[in-house]
Amino acid sequence: MKKFLKPLEPLLDKGLNTAESFIHTHPKVNFFFGAVFEAFDGLIRNPKETAQSPPFIRHNYDVKRFMGAVLVALVCGWVLPAIYLYGWQCVVPKLIVSFIAGVFIADFLWVIIAREEHIAEGGFVTCLFIPAILPPQAPLWLIGLGAALAIIFRNILGGIGNNIVNPALFSRLFLTICFPAFLVTGYQMPLIGTQVIHTVPQGLDAVTHATPFTAFKTSGEVASYLSLLLGTTTGSLGETCRLALILAGLWLMKVKVANWRVPASYLGSVFVFSVFFSLILGKAVAPPFFQLLSGGLILGAFFMATDPITTTYNQTAKWIFGAGCGFITVLIRDFTTLPEGVMYAILLMNLLAIPIQSLMVKIRYRL
Amino acid sequence: MKKETIGVKGGFHLLDTYPLPFCTIIDEISSDGSPGQFQFPVTSQKVEHVIVNLCPTEPWALPNWVILKHKTATFLNMLKEIRTGYFSDAQFHLAINEKEDKAVEDAMNFAGTEDWIHVFPLCAKYPQDDPVILVQVLLGMDVNFGQDIKSLGILIVDAQTVLAMYEQGIMRKDVNSRYVVLSGTGLRENEIIRVELGTSVEKILKNKIKATGACRVFMNGPLRGNEISDLSQKIDWSVNNIVVLEEKNRKTLFPMFKADELAFTTSLLGELRRCVYCNFCDDICPVALEPALYYHSYIRGEKHKARLYHMEKCIECGLCSFICPSKLELLKMIRACKAPDKHA
Known part of the structure; x- marks a missing residue:
């Protein structure tokens, strides 16, 4: 790779420099394409800023690598298993639509209109979540709308670093309220043959099955744990293959992008509370291991709840955050008619993260 | 003797990240004018503890072999003579890099026969050799950054200073x-x-x-x-x-393929972004502070608030700025917050 790029480098460098000076000398061009160029330039070139105050050397870990690690984990955690389970015809168009609507339309337009934030790789992470948390047979326009909503919502709140709730989950909440019909249907059985490409834009209602949780709520039937783990049951596009998600999540924790405290306390509290309710109410509520392995819990606990911006900064408070997520998830699953509670739990705890954080700061520093 | 590190977490292995090979031949350079003289460290206060720092944690600092020349026992005998000559009541505390097995073993053997010297094999994580942390780990005393530790009767010397003290104080040679x-x-x-x-x-x-x-x-x-x-x-x-x-x-x-070319330069190695609450700064902090809190107080203009979060414990090691993936100038902000307000 390095050898291949070597002869191209001076040419490319010169070209980029010329383009940069051209953009900066033409205000109108800068207005429309400045941010786009900057985003592209930022991807392949190191910025020229140097350390002006001590320490004068810096570690080579930047936010790009941070977000890149999440992207890699998401691709290994849900994209590859989903392609195997549902076929590329189902997955790839959704990703393309999500990226185009979210990053290339919503983010670009926002940058041109609002003139305040550079385009960053964080949009890709959000847009990679959108297809994962919607049903496999969701129509493409729903994906596109979800991605655009997520990005606009995040940018309105001030961009990466200022969003108080997870934008992808907020967008799904919006879709759940506006288009409930599309969110409860479209759960296709995996591995039953791939879709014909021209049916992809609409999605198919004919193949819809109940998700394991809906099945449990209607008939009390508990799906086999092995099928839940391997992803051969129904569910949202990205949440079914729990084994891959767990492995990718563990890798994220190893490289310290995801904080291990959040998944540990989230999964732990789901287990504890479901054991507690099972002991009191018996078969009326879902058994603990079924709760751990079904629905979007694994995806939510390893990838959504660990989003560093929307959790608390204090490390002890992360335990409270995770435990709160677990408690709300079990409450919604066991005592409401809703089929799944992970989204509501994480969104609610995202909002509560701010008071929890300030409370922990007050306790720790005795203010 | 028990093994001590900076606590459960924090610090950074600079020595492993930036390995700097040195030539073993030592050149000499003379000044054009008359050279200055080494000042023997004397204090008006009686010295109770002498900490000998043989645990450099920065790769660009003077390595131990230059002074010790792999003869730890000779060095320790020099210490003994300095003690009898100048600090007869003082306790000596030796901080040695735990990876230097030979030196640790020699020092342990030496300390077995003498009761005035204590040996501490330390993990050479930066900033283990910071005066505040050395005093805390070796003596169990809490001192603040910037405090005059000489007034507490503590003297911290490195290997080179010990050698100079010996040559000037015992051998009566000029050290210039x-x-x-x-x-x-x-x-x-x-x-x-x-x-x-x-x-x-x-x-x-x-x-x-x-x-x-x-x-x-x-x-x-x-x-x-x-x-x-x-x-x-x-x-x-x-x-x-x-x-x-x-x-x-x-x-x-293509900075991703040029990590070795960009490392150890002044480049920021990334874009300046907003804090993403990644917890890298409080994971690496050797004194268990939460630097992002200072950042948020600072950008809101609430310097007085930042001081409430135990800012006086900060030893200004710079690791938070060093590790920050958003490339925030945390150390600069901390110093700005520590400085008294102009209008107050």
Whole structure:
């Protein structure tokens, strides 16, 4: 790779420099394409800023690598298993639509209109979540709308670093309220043959099955744990293959992008509370291991709840955050008619993260 | 003797991240004028504890072998003579890098027969050799950053100072030169030199800086030291090393394939972003603070609030700025918050 790029480098460098000076000398061009160029330039070139105050050397870990690690984990955690389970015809168009609507339309337009934030790789992470948390047979326009909503919502709140709730989950909440019909249907059985490409834009209602949780709520039937783990049951596009998600999540924790405290306390509290309710109410509520392995819990606990911006900064408070997520998830699953509670739990705890954080700061520093 | 580290978490293995090979031949450079003299560290206060720091944690600091020459016992006998001559009631505490097995073993054997010396094999994680942390780990005393520890009867000396104290105080020789480590990407090669005190930096670096590209010169390391723009500055006893770093003030193509080329330069190695609450800064903090809190207080203009979060414990090691993936100037902000308000 390095050898291949070597002869191209001076040419490319010169070209980029010329383009940069051209953009900066033409205000109108800068207005429309400045941010786009900057985003592209930022991807392949190191910025020229140097350390002006001590320490004068810096570690080579930047936010790009941070977000890149999440992207890699998401691709290994849900994209590859989903392609195997549902076929590329189902997955790839959704990703393309999500990226185009979210990053290339919503983010670009926002940058041109609002003139305040550079385009960053964080949009890709959000847009990679959108297809994962919607049903496999969701129509493409729903994906596109979800991605655009997520990005606009995040940018309105001030961009990466200022969003108080997870934008992808907020967008799904919006879709759940506006288009409930599309969110409860479209759960296709995996591995039953791939879709014909021209049916992809609409999605198919004919193949819809109940998700394991809906099945449990209607008939009390508990799906086999092995099928839940391997992803051969129904569910949202990205949440079914729990084994891959767990492995990718563990890798994220190893490289310290995801904080291990959040998944540990989230999964732990789901287990504890479901054991507690099972002991009191018996078969009326879902058994603990079924709760751990079904629905979007694994995806939510390893990838959504660990989003560093929307959790608390204090490390002890992360335990409270995770435990709160677990408690709300079990409450919604066991005592409401809703089929799944992970989204509501994480969104609610995202909002509560701010008071929890300030409370922990007050306790720790005795203010 | 128990093994001590900075606590459960925090610190950073600079020695592993930036391995700097040194030539074992030591050049000598003399000053043009009359050289300065080593000042024997005397205090009006009675010295109760002497901490001998044989655990350099920065790769650009003077390594132990230059002074010890792998003969730890000889060094320890020098210490003994200094003690009998000057600090007869003091307890000596020896902090040694735990990886230097031979030195640790020799020191342990020596300490077995003497009751005035205590040996502490330490993990050489930066900033383990910071005075505050050394006092805390070795003596169990809490001191604040910037506090005058000499007034508490504690003297911290490094290997080179011990040697100079021995030569001047016991052997009655004049000590007018010291070892200085030259390293960095801006130099042709890393080397250790012996310079007379009072030599100018300019003379030391003559013909040693790479011809290509801009460079910046730092005294006592890029983390804790200062940048020097005036190269006519003279070397005194406090200068342990000079680091010359390449100034990468131009855009570099494909940085992901050039990690080794960009490392150990002044480049920020990333874009300035907003805090993403990644917890890297409080994971690495050696004194268990939460630097992002200071950042948020600072950008809201609430410096007084930042001081509530135990800011006085900060030892200004610079690791939070070093690790920050958003490239925030955390140390600069902390210093700004520590400084008293102008209108107050």
